[in-house]
Amino acid sequence: MALMRIVTVGEPDDEVLLKPAARVREFGPELHKLLDDMLETMREAPGVGLAAPQVGVSQRIAVIEYPEDEEDPESPKVLYEIINPEIIKKKGSEVGQEGCLSIPGLAADVERATFVVVKAQDRHGKEVRIKAYDWLARIFQHEIDHVHGVLMTDRAEQIYKLVKTKEGELEAIPLDEVPALRRVASAS
Secondary structure: OOOOOOOOOOOOOHHHHOOOOEOOOOOOHHHHHHHHHHHHHHHHOOOOEEEHHHHOOOEOEEEEEEEOOOOOOOOOEEEEEEEEEEEEEEEOOEEEEEEOOOOOOEEEEEEEOOEEEEEEEOOOOOEEEEEEEHHHHHHHHHHHHHHOOOOHHHHEEEEEEEEEOOOOOEEEEEOOOHHHHOOOOOOO
């Protein structure tokens, strides 16, 4: 396994973050290595999810690792490797704060469904369906947005700058110029 560079907004090669990724058709050793490298990169960052466009690969792939018991962060973690993911059902709605490895130093309030059913393929091409609730549902939606070229700032109700306090804690300070950080979609 190898660490990969995470592409961040504002870099010359950030266009990979802003466009829909290609569907995966080959499920062999190259894909398996990419999944393994993405997992190592996500853990090192550290994060709970990482999509292939975030490491410069324009393919519909994401990895997510989340505690089995949401109430106990020390519980064993479940790894999800999703290829060609689609949300086929969603319910509920809740605004919550998100961060993104490709947009360091910012957080955003984003409205997301509280329950989703995701259809995807695993590393061998087998179809899987995953039901996710609450925070895990938010993570799936965030990562699936990435493979469609959508950033959290595109959906944000409010954007915050993350600032360290004297105590070393991170504090989210609202930004006045939210539209300046949003990508403006051109009319077709």
